[in-house]
Amino acid sequence: MTEQAPIVIVGTGLSGYSLARELRKQDKDTPIVMVTADDGVSYSKPMLSTGFTKDKDADGLAQASPDAMAEQLNLELRTHTTVTGIDVDGHTLLLGDERLAYHKLVLAWGADVIRLGLDGDGQERVFSINDLMDYRAFRKALANGRRIAIMGAGLIGCEFANDLRNGDYSVDVIAPSDAVMPGLLPDVAAHAVQRELENLGVRFHLETVVERLDRHGNGVRLNLANGDTVDADLVISAVGLRPRIGLAQGAGLATGRGITVNRALETSAPDVYALGDCAEVDGHVLLYVLPLMACARALAKTLTGERAEVSYGAMPVMIKTPCCPTAVCPPPAGADGDWEVERDGTSVKALFRNPQSEVLGFALTGRFAVEKQALSREVPPIHG
Ligand SMILES: Cc1cc2nc3c(=O)[nH]c(=O)nc-3n(C[C@H](O)[C@H](O)[C@H](O)COP(=O)(O)OP(=O)(O)OC[C@H]3O[C@@H](n4cnc5c(N)ncnc54)[C@H](O)[C@@H]3O)c2cc1C
CATH class of the missing domain: 3.50.50.60 (FAD/NAD(P)-binding domain)
Structure with missing residues (x-):
């Protein structure tokens, strides 16, 4: 019974849809069911804070309807469907009174606003x-x-x-x-x-x-x-976000600041994985797009039979303040070192160097923001 059950992905944000896309690159046919509490419209969340700058309202920011996504990704998509619990022993998801069996379960259900x-x-x-x-x-x-x-x-x-x-x-x-x-x-x-x-x-x-x-x-x-x-x-x-961990805790999964997963995105329960804003990956809670894309690529491999661990390269964030273009790659928390600053008015190049003079992070504003890519190559990957 469980053998025939689908891979179930909960959430149709960037994490859920990125994973489904990556899965379909590897495997066109394995049954996949996506379940989401929202309307399932595909959109890029970072674009929400650019509506006026790009002259787009909510419809203009929508990229694809749920039907189009289901067809494109060859999967079943259940919108306006809220997961209310997980029975990890029974490999079953609870949707109110309904039960949905899974072969593998992926939690991509994001974070709550504070x-x-x-x-x-x-x-x-x-x-x-x-x-x-x-x-x-x-x-x-x-x-x-x-x-x-x-x-x-x-x-x-x-x-x-x-x-x-x-x-x-x-x-x-x-x-x-x-x-x-x-x-x-x-x-x-x-x-x-x-x-x-x-x-x-x-x-x-x-x-x-x-x-x-x-x-x-x-x-x-x-x-x-x-x-x-x-x-x-x-x-x-806009006072912050908190990874959604309540339902995971209720199901007995290990949680910290997010749902605890290792570098293979495995939770403490068999066949249950997590990525994106809800996950704490090897101790890191990174509520950004680049980490979730890296996780989606690794997890797609694992789910199609080749266990893979995510590796995080330098992951700079572009801050969408066009009045002062800004790119930042924060140094690891607690890293030993100092900021070295070059400034020209509101154009700032701040490099965080360790005692060996290696660049561990940077913040660039104004005319220096274009140096993001070159500097990203210098910053070492995030280790555990
Ligand atoms: C305004 C804004 C600007 C941003 N800008 C940037 C940026 O410039 N760069 C960057 O890297 N990051 C940026 N981010 C962060 C980035 O967008 C997020 O990290 C990312 O989109 C999170 O995607 P997710 O799929 O993990 O979560 P979400 O997009 O929150 O998706 C969660 C999904 O889970 C579903 N769900 C939740 N609970 C349940 C349930 N119980 N049952 C069923 N479904 C459920 C939801 O309906 C939804 O479909 C920005 C965020 C915001 C808000």
Whole structure:
């Protein structure tokens, strides 16, 4: 019975679809079933923060319908179907009252947005944008507003700030850190990006947080801990993501910050694998596209009979702030070394060198951003 069961992939984000594509390169016929809680439309999530810059709404960002994907990949696709549990001993997925047998199971079900529990009656104006359906709802709500407040000054908050200014919206960014993109950019590069976003008209309220959010006139008023207020029509919450581990924990799978997998993407349960935003791969939680693509390639090999381990090369991230093009490849956490900085206005080249003078990471802004590829070749791969 289990022998004939399909490979089941849960999730149709970039991880799920990339894996299905890689699988079909190796094997045209093995039965595959994809299950997703959303509408199954194929899209590139990083493009969500470029809608105004590229003049595309949610429909414009959609790449293929679920039917087209199912046909192209020769698989069965079940949309609007939420997995509610996993019976690892029975090799069965629970979909509410229904049970779906699997031969191999791949969890590619992403990460949840962190939601702040704020006081006040203005919560219905708060949007988190973590998929195309969220983006569609946000763009619809935008029809009634010009003033946007963004909570969070990380990569996603800064990208939306730039994009919304490109769409001529008024933008305020509120964040507890003293610089943008803390943990991702060294201060010198962060200040350059902030300066250019300010030149574009973004107002920053750093080292403070939103304490209350109340209806006010046609919009909302945000009361900040530093005593300031910000009036807005809509609020984007971009305060972080947390890998989805609840259902995996419920099924007895080992979890840490994400679903624990080794370099072969194997969880602690037989025939169950994980990749993408939900996975902690050999201790690394990397919520970016390049790592998930590398995982998809390795896992496709394993699932077609040739066990393979993922190897991560240098994985630079391009930050989509066109007012200040930025590329970053953070050094490994806790690495020994120092930043060596070359600066020309808001163009910054910061290289993280270890005591042997090897480059372990970099941050490039402005005119230096084009050096990304050459520098990526110098940075050693990520080891465990
Ligand atoms: C605005 C924005 C900009 C970004 N920009 C960049 C960038 O420039 N570069 C970069 O490298 N990364 C970027 N990222 C991160 C990158 O997009 C993500 O790491 C990646 O898309 C995650 O893909 P995923 O398939 O793992 O998860 P997701 O895309 O979240 O997919 C999860 C899937 O699982 C399904 N699912 C969840 N729970 C269940 C359930 N219980 N049952 C059934 N289905 C379920 C969902 O419906 C969905 O189909 C950005 C992210 C955002 C939000």
